[in-house]
Amino acid sequence: MVSNIMVLGTGGTISGAAGPGDNVGYRAGERSVWSLLGALGAHAPAGVRMMAEEVAQIDSKDVEFSLWTKLATRCQHYLLDTRVSGLVITHGTDTLEETAWFLAQVLPAIKPVVLTCAMRPATAISADGPQNLLDALALASDAHAVGVSVVCSGSVHAPLHVRKEHPYRVGALSSGDFGPLGWMEEGRFRSAHPWDVTKPSDADITVALPANAQGWPWVEVVQSHSGARSETVDALASVGVRGLVAVATGNGTLHHALEAGLHAAIGRGVAVRVVSRCPEGAIVGVPAHGLPLASAGLSAVKARISLMLELMRP
Ligand code: SIN
Secondary structure (H helix, E strand, O other): OOEEEEEEEEEOHHHOEOOOOOOOOOEOOOOOHHHHHHOOHHHOOOOEEEEEEEEEEEOHHHOOHHHHHHHHHHHHHHHOOOOOOEEEEEOOOOOHHHHHHHHHHHOOOOOEEEEEOOOOOOOOOOOOHHHHHHHHHHHHOOOOOOEEEEEEOOEEEOOOOOEEOOOOOOOOEEOHHHOOOEEEEOOEEEEOOOOOOOOOOOOOOOOOOOOOHHHOOOEEEEEOOOOOOHHHHHHHHHOOOOEEEEEEEOOOEOOHHHHHHHHHHHHOOOEEEEEEOOOOOOOOOOOOOOOOEOOOOOOHHHHHHHHHHHHHOO
């Protein structure tokens, strides 16, 4: 049976170009999504009919809310198209975990949506993009892969756990102590964890996503550290921030000055969520400060997305 896979390009190093021998001085988003598919040549997977659309061609450090809205809308369109079996999204590694978490929150889990990336530009002598793309195409054609997932360097990650943990290494993405959902091996998925789709398959985009940045609630991340000051939070509350994600030490504790600032911000109507700055695990129990915690295990950038979506719900 033939799988019809729609590949949505957004840019990133996977579509980057650089001079000979240069793996870091590249410009992201230089190659079109069609040229990435064309470069697969004879390696293009049998039984997969590839289609493509360029949604953006950017370095993912510059992702704006308008791109998220456009990407979610295009995904939704193809998810509802009965001729399309699955989606692949090419994306920069730098903020891939944010886009993956965002899409996992707003798209119905009815077909595979597989994000992939590369750490070396398309011009590198040993570019990792083509194999990652092949793995993503194979996963998007696999019956296991319902909902949003991420493929990089042979590992398959869940949106909740995936994060970029290395600035240079090809295997830059990790799922921490949870580990990957599984691995891609010669075009086949080998499972390590049950594929957990927590979203109901009939879920739809649950909030009307605003087309421009002004329509999104302003949510910032503040960090607890030695010598933290409440004025940081006071200043943000004074200029209209709607939400704050506080990155706490250890098991959710906060510098006393930041803690006081956050309590005062709540008094001014600012929504606050606390996450831990520890990269592994989740806060255990209830910290004495009593400030609301983000959902277990969310990183600061993902807790920020969840809070923005929460604030947009009617
Ligand atoms: C980007 O995130 O767009 C650049 C870095 C990368 O893709 O590895």
